[in-house]
Amino acid sequence: xxxxxxxxxxxxxxxxxxxxxxxxxxxxxxxxxxxxxxxxxxxxxxxxxxxxxxxxxxxxxxxxxxxxxxxxxxxxxxxxxxxxxxxxxxxxxxxxxxxxxxxxxxxxxxxxxxxxxxxxxxxxxxxxxxxxxxxxxxxxxxxxxxxxxxxxxxxxxxxxxxxxxxxxxxxxxxxxxxxxxxxxxxxxxxxxxxxxxxxxxxxxxxxxxxxxxxxxxxxxxxxxxxxxxxxxxxxxxxxxxxxxxxxxxxxxxxxxxxxxxxxxxxxxxxxxxxxxxxxxxxxxxx
Amino acid sequence: xxxxxxxxxxxxxxxxxxxxxxxxxxxxxxxxxxxxxxxxxxxxxxxxxxxxxxxxxxxxxxxxxxxxxxxxxxxxxxxxxxxxxxxxxxxxxxxxxxxxxxxxxxxxxxxxxxxxxxxxxxxxxxxxxxxxxxxxxxxxxxxxxxxxxxxxxxxxxxxxxxxxxxxxxxxxxxxxxxxxxxxxxxxxxxxxxxxxxxxxxxxxxxxxxxxxxxxxxxxxxxxxxxxxxxxxxxxxxxxxxxxxxxxxxxxxxxxxxxxxxxxxxxxxxxxxxxxxxxxxxxxxxxxxxxxxxxxxxxxxxxxxxxxxxxx
Numbered sequence: 001x002x003x004x005x006x007x008x009x010x011x012x013x014x015x016x017x018x019x020x021x022x023x024x025x026x027x028x029x030x031x032x033x034x035x036x037x038x039x040x041x042x043x044x045x046x047x048x049x050x051x052x053x054x055x056x057x058x059x060x061x062x063x064x065x066x067x068x069x070x071x072x073x074x075x076x077x078x079x080x081x082x083x084x085x086x087x088x089x090x091x092x093x094x095x096x097x098x099x100x101x102x103x104x105x106x107x108x109x110x111x112x113x114x115x116x117x118x119x120x121x122x123x124x125x126x127x128x129x130x131x132x133x134x135x136x137x138x139x140x141x142x143x144x145x146x147x148x149x150x151x152x153x154x155x156x157x158x159x160x161x162x163x164x165x166x167x168x169x170x171x172x173x174x175x176x177x178x179x180x181x182x183x184x185x186x187x188x189x190x191x192x193x194x195x196x197x198x199x200x201x202x203x204x205x206x207x208x209x210x211x212x213x214x215x216x217x218x219x220x221x222x223x224x225x226x227x228x229x230x231x232x233x234x235x236x237x238x239x240x241x242x243x244x245x246x247x248x249x250x251x252x253x254x255x256x257x258x259x260x261x262x263x264x265x266x267x268x269x270x271x272x273x274x275x276x277x278x279x280x281x282x283x284x285x286x
Numbered sequence: 287x288x289x290x291x292x293x294x295x296x297x298x299x300x301x302x303x304x305x306x307x308x309x310x311x312x313x314x315x316x317x318x319x320x321x322x323x324x325x326x327x328x329x330x331x332x333x334x335x336x337x338x339x340x341x342x343x344x345x346x347x348x349x350x351x352x353x354x355x356x357x358x359x360x361x362x363x364x365x366x367x368x369x370x371x372x373x374x375x376x377x378x379x380x381x382x383x384x385x386x387x388x389x390x391x392x393x394x395x396x397x398x399x400x401x402x403x404x405x406x407x408x409x410x411x412x413x414x415x416x417x418x419x420x421x422x423x424x425x426x427x428x429x430x431x432x433x434x435x436x437x438x439x440x441x442x443x444x445x446x447x448x449x450x451x452x453x454x455x456x457x458x459x460x461x462x463x464x465x466x467x468x469x470x471x472x473x474x475x476x477x478x479x480x481x482x483x484x485x486x487x488x489x490x491x492x493x494x495x496x497x498x499x500x501x502x503x504x505x506x507x508x509x510x511x512x513x514x515x516x517x518x519x520x521x522x523x524x525x526x527x528x529x530x531x532x533x534x535x536x537x538x539x540x541x542x543x544x545x546x547x548x549x550x551x552x553x554x555x556x557x558x559x560x561x562x563x564x565x566x567x568x569x570x571x572x573x574x575x576x577x578x579x580x581x582x583x584x585x586x587x588x589x590x591x592x593x594x595x596x597x
Binding site: 008014015018023024028029032044045047049095099100105106107112116118119120122123124126127128130131134135137138157160164189218220224234250254257260261268269276280 | 307315323327330331396400401420422423425441473485523533537572578586
């Protein structure tokens with residue numbers, strides 16, 4: 001629809017204002033990540049908006065190299081938490097996708113599952129904090145406290161509703177003629193699912209998996225409760241990065257925050273088209 | 287676009303191949319999910335119910351299944367009913383919701399109106415606007431923690447406008463701390479409202495609007511009588527999602543303030559977390575968690591059955 005020039009001016013001004021406000025927090029963290037210690041320790045009037053002497057010292061520091069001006073050396077470096085985040089989020093995604101995809105196919109094609117869809121909605125509804133006592137007891141009993149596989153299992157269950165609902169909408173959208181043709185040709189149901197349906201669903205599987213990976217990667221609370229030392233994830237490790245000698249290690253934390261923020265942002269942009277579907281449980285497709 | 291509940295009823299299997307093969311396949315396909323749901327729902331809830339009737343704590347030195355030795359019946363539930371800190375946390379969670387959700391909705395709706403038709407640069411600006419939502423919430427909490435330090439950038443900007451140094455201790459003043467954590471939530475989740483509302487707005491058919499334009503209807507009138515009514519389901523979904531997520535809010539709040547100063551920013555999730563980790567009275571936590579689960583189940587059950595009836 002044709003709009004007037006004054007509306008166009010208003011539109012760009014309003015969007016620019018909104019984006020400026022919305023980018024400040026992120027830009028501040030990026031700036032802090034590249035500041036040398038003297039600059040990130042500055043406060044009040046000495047504050048600089050942009051690093052005057054940009055450096056990678058903060059990144060070197062969290063990976064174990066001693067930074068020249070910081071007396072402390074890290075007892076534990078960022079490598080292990082990054083590995084923990086990667087492993088738990090990846091395998092959690094695999095669990096959710098495996099169970100969710102097959103259940104979604106079972107429901108979409110054979111009407112199996114009974115009350116499962118509703119149960120999964122409710123599972124999503126409950127705050128994780130409200131089942132954490134039994135989970136902590138069970139995980140301790142199974143020897144899964146402070147392990148990446150224990151985290152992966154709970155991540156898989158927590159994000160299962162998303163995998164299920166996303167894949168269900170994709171299966172519902174898929175035309176059945178191709179499957180039916182293969183059945184007439186004499187393929188078994190299993191073969192049709194594994195050889196025809198799943199390969200056709202590759203883009204849907206990929207975007208669902210990325211969406212679920214973002215959710216798993218973003219967790220803080222569950223890892224805080226279920227890991228203690230060896231397999232803490234990035235957010236938990238980041239929160240522990242402060243010492244009595246230096247106070248808050250702003251620069252180091254900002255560097256780590258940047259590392260944590262980059263993967264989901266890239267993946268989120270990659271699956272932008274499917275975000276609405278994912279976030280609304282498949283109720284809304286773009 | 288379909289709403290949640292209309293996709294719930296099961297579709298009948300295709301007629302061919304015999305029902306038994308389909309049924310068997312359906313069973314095996316849904317089995318892993320069924321097992322995982324049982325594993326995380328049924329057993330933990332029974333365990334939670336059992337523990338909630340005892341005074342058990344992991345420090346007692348007896349395993350959880352022998353918690354009956356510390357049986358106290360419904361005492362935990364009575365304590366919960368009379369616990370001002372629990373109700374305070376509930377109340378605070380409601381306040382946070384009552385501010386965040388409308389603010390996110392109005393900002394998201396306004397932004398969606400600006401983005402609904404084509405204009406140069408739309409794609410880039412759209413992607414940029416979604417950025418906050420993709421930041422890990424704990425990291426977002428840390429960003430705002432840095433911004434609101436008394437020697438930090440927010441005070442720096444305020445000093446610039448005030449002309450003299452401003453040193454407000456945002457995160458150690460109860461009211462300001464609540465304001466700061468609410469701001470971080472609005473910052474992070476307005477894009478989600480925007481994303482969903484824009485998708486809904488785009489799907490409103492153009493023809494009626496065109497007809498209304500020809501009849502000389504004002505923009506506001508078209509918006510109010512044609513666009514908004516058609517977006518009703520989407521608006522309900524978007525608000526429901528944020529209400530649910532806001533009820534669970536933990537990460538950014540806990541990173542920014544740890545629930546403090548005092549209990550000024552202690553939402554229900556932070557409250558349960560603190561009682562779990564610091565007070566370690568797990569029997570009491572179990573009672574609290576179960577009470578919340580029961581209330582949520584009833585409320586959500588009612589909401590879903592109403593939505594089903596409506597559609």
